[in-house]
Amino acid sequence: MGYKVVVAGATGNVGREMLNILAEREFPVDEIAALASRKSLGTEVSFGDKTLKTKDLDTFDFTGWDMALFAVGSEATKQYAPKAAAAGCVVIDNSSLYRYDPAVPLIVPEVNADAIMGYSKKNIIANPNCSTAQMVVALKPLHDRAKIRRVVVSTYQSVSGAGKEGMDELWEQTKAVYNPVHEVPPKKFSKQIAFNVIPHIDVFLDDGYTKEEWKMVAETKKILDPSIKVTATCVRVPVFVGHSEAINIEFEEPLDWQEAQDILREAPGIMLIDKREPGGYVTPIESVGEYATYVSRVRQDPTVDNGLVLWCVSDNLRKGAALNAVQIAETLGNRVLKKG
Template sequence: MGYRVAIVGATGNVGREMLNILEELEFPVDEIHAIASRKSKGVEVSFGDKTIKCQDIEQFDFSKVDLVLMSAGGEVSRAWSEKIGKAGPIVIDNSSAFRKDADVPLIVPEVNPDAVKDAKKKNIIANPNCSTIQLVTALKPLHDAARIKRVVVSTYQSVSGAGKEGMDELWNQTKAIYGLGDARPKKFPKQIAFNVIPYIGSFLEDGSTDEEQKMSDETHKMLDPDIKVTVTCVRVPVFVGHSEAVNIEFDRPIAPDEARAILREAPGVLVIDKQEHDGYITPVDAAGEHAVYVSRIRKDPTVENGLNLWVVSDNLRKGAALNAVQIAQLLDETGVITSSSGYRSITV
């Protein structure tokens, strides 16, 4: 016997990846339910070699499942996650709705697995922001070795982070620029094809955006509230895969070779770092992969005890769906939920 699992938002980019990764990792699923809004009722999605039809969230009985993977946006999560949790199953929520809630653990399994002990407070676990997940996965082993004082991050975030509409807009604008259609922006505030946009989310009073604030707040909640974090988030014309230029200041000297050795032993991390014309990772290389890749590890001579890193990961996988399924694995491993079946853990 395995678990009874529901995917809310099953027709979206991340929802479909959740279905794929549950199958890839052989998570013990006894029943699988695809849940979506009423307008998507009956839409078919794939789970392994099976095809399942989406059910209406308004009519589904969540008391009949053990685990809910939620990826339908913050508005839907705020309306439904607590109701679902009170019905019995644990909700792993991919939105920002509950990340700041003190009673809701925010988890990256390679970073703060012990936080799973609080899962039963509301029967909700928050999946962090996609850019934060890859950042803290790379920072955690370095912070354990040499305490981090300050981090400066510039992100290069793919359009898939804005959903299917974002991917469609990049595709359509690229064609339009060559004379085949309308290149005016619809999803993004400015043209994204052959351009970069230094704005993701909404502006806050201090001039930063809520996307930038999320990365700071979530790093503090999961890793260390004393780390100073400053972030600039940028949307780039890449379909899948987020990249980050990360500058770190430590409280003791740490050489690039020491950092490479630490990161090579770190769970979830792969170091690809050769001083050659192709000795680094790009988003194209990371798409479809599970790891958080680290390249361009080098000393920053302008600050005391400084290092620079280049961090890349598939934002639909480790940045969202994979991390959610790994949280489900963690729930099983720690006995927060129980099943008589086993599964194949993913290691990178």
């Protein structure tokens, strides 16, 4: 016996990935519904070897459905997630709306799966920000061994994190570089993204950080450990898919790079590829379509006591969004609903 599963936002990048990953991982589905806004009503999406026609999110009755994976943004989630939850359908939400709600668990299954039991307070589970998800997967096994005191992270985030509009803008601006007759001014981003990097993701806050940077701080504390100090600089780069991060970690106890490699090699969700030679590391293009969070370039940080530096790469549409949501669904099924 399987589950009755809803994917809301099924025509978007993340929604389509959710359907792909549910099929790839052979999630026990008895019935599946693909929902979209009225303007996308009837659009066909793939689920394994099946083709689904989208249904109207606005009029859908969630009664009798087990779980709903939401990829519709905060505004629509605010309207529809409480309806689904009230109907007894557990919502797994990819937006930022519920991430900081103390009554809603924020889950990365490799890191804090036990926290999923808190779902019953609101019948909602939050999926973290894409840049946070891959980082905490890499940090968790090291934190268990030597307790992390402080993290300094610089991200190199692909345009797919800004949705289809971001990907289209990079593509059109790149073509325009070679055909200057057709100028493509920035719309989705604050400056030209083609052949450029932009140290600005989301809105600016009063302290000079951006909201994306604040998210990484707040979410790492909620998921991993509130005592960890985190500072982030988040940068948009002209890459279509795949987020990269350079992470400096200060521990409370000594941890050498060889032992760190051994720990990471055995950790769930991580693929260590770390040869100290040209090409002996992973770049974002190699992470596309993969499940793993890749770690490379593990080395000592000589500027602080008990410091390490590493490079972390993942497909942001997968581990940063759709894959993590499906893994939450799997955890919910295995630990709570127990049908499959």
